Amino acid sequence: MGIRGFFEERGYQIVPFPSPADIYVVNTCTVTGKSDYRSRQAIRKALRTNPASFVVVTGCYAQLNPQEIARIKGVDLILGNDEKFFFSKYFIEPKKLSSPAILTSDLASKTSFTTYSLKAFPGYTRAFVKIQDGCNASCSYCAVRGARGINRSENPEIIISQISQLVAAGHKEVVLTGIHLGTYGLDLGREISLAGLLKRLRDISDLRKVRLSSVEPREFTPELIEEIADNPKVCHHLHIPLQSGDPDILRRMNRDYDPSYYYDLVTRLKSLMPDLAIGADVIVGFPGEEEQHFRNAYQFIQELPITYLHVFSYSKRKGTPAASFPQQVPAEIKRERSLELRQLGRQKNLAFKKGFLGKTVEVLVENTRDKETGLLKGITDNYIKVLLPDKQCSDRAGYPLGAAMNNYCPVQITAITADKVYGEWAP
Ligand code: SF4
Helix, strand or coil, X not given: CCHHHHHHHCCCCCCCCCCCCCEEEEEECCCCHHHHHHHHHHHHHHHHHCCCCEEXXXXXXXHHCHHHHHCCCCEEEEECCCHHHHHHHHCCCCCCCCCCEEXXXXXXXXXXXXXXXXXXXXXXXXXXXXXXXXXXXXXXXXXXXXXXXXXXXXXXXXXXXXXXXXHHXXXXXXXXXXXXXXXXXXXXXXXXXXXXXXXXXXXXXXXXXXXXXXXXXXXXXXXXXXXXXXXXXXXXXXXXXXXXXXXXXXXXXXXXXXXXXXXXHHHHHHHHCCCCEEEEEEEECCCCXXXXXXXHHHHHHXXXXXXXXXXXXXXXXXXXXXXXXXXXXXXXXXXXXXXXXXXXXXXXXXXXXXXXXXXEEEEEEEEEECCXXXXXXXXXXXXXXXXXXXXXXXXXCCCCCEECCCCEEEEEEEEECXXXXXXXXXX
């Protein structure tokens, strides 16, 4: 059971953050300095809203820097990344404490995967299944590794059983998550890989779609590429971290590929799946990134057939090699480069979506509405978010006619603006 389910089962009412509440659970991230800052902001906001509330902090920032969080007066319970999956064991009673209880375990020495199963994601059309944790790489800027430990994978039988339960609970799409999804199975000492797992998921008949969260460039084996292209259940949507488009910067980052490898990979994927959406993470302002490095990266990304960018400004992470590299880039330059690259990302995204104008696509209609327009929200296999009017529909696989929500429906893309895509029900 998830944290939300834990509280619901005990009769608590879940309210949106930052509404007044008796208990706040802040799930933190530590990927950049800004993530840490935002996490602290959220904790302080909760405490300002209700100083008498019981405040629990968990996630990667809590795992890596519990003492830093403990210095925020009013925090009651700090749970590490493993502990959060056993919330009911550690959350005894919401009684304010004079100093926080810190419960984190040493993940660096952990070699086995912690099984944790959620049987349903109430209110969500898509379900998330964690199949892998940890990372054996050593990117010079990254603190996530310390927060997650070494590479470890879930037993495939457990994954299949979890997904079957989620499908039985009504979820039609499952997102496979992990820190290093493409290394799935390497530690299990047997013949299983991400490609092999996807093959086995073909047999779960009512599972319509499987989405992969993020796969590192070097993890695309020929078998995996073939399986993604051939398996009708696998969404044509991949997130492939790039980090920089300049070879020198990639070397300093200790990434294990160069731009030409990345280019060949994404062009091969696109040639096999022309409708494929590809997202990429990019860091700007890495130490030593001079104007020419940035221009090289910009031009490289401009030429890539990718669909969207997640742009991060580099920030020093304590204990990482890059934190002590010379030639740290001034904040103002990082900001300018970030803006420029985000703009490029928006242009690429718009161009990708325009390629579908007038076409009929299959949309998974979600359980939520767009706040501005009140229209139904839906998502395509290749990650185009579409807004739709209310209507009943039947999906292409012959599922019975019913409410559109949580069904796959044929939709014609009728209009595209800078930030919205509109559709009409297709026959
Ligand atoms: S691949 Fe690199 S960036 Fe990703 S978690 Fe591992 S060390 Fe961090």
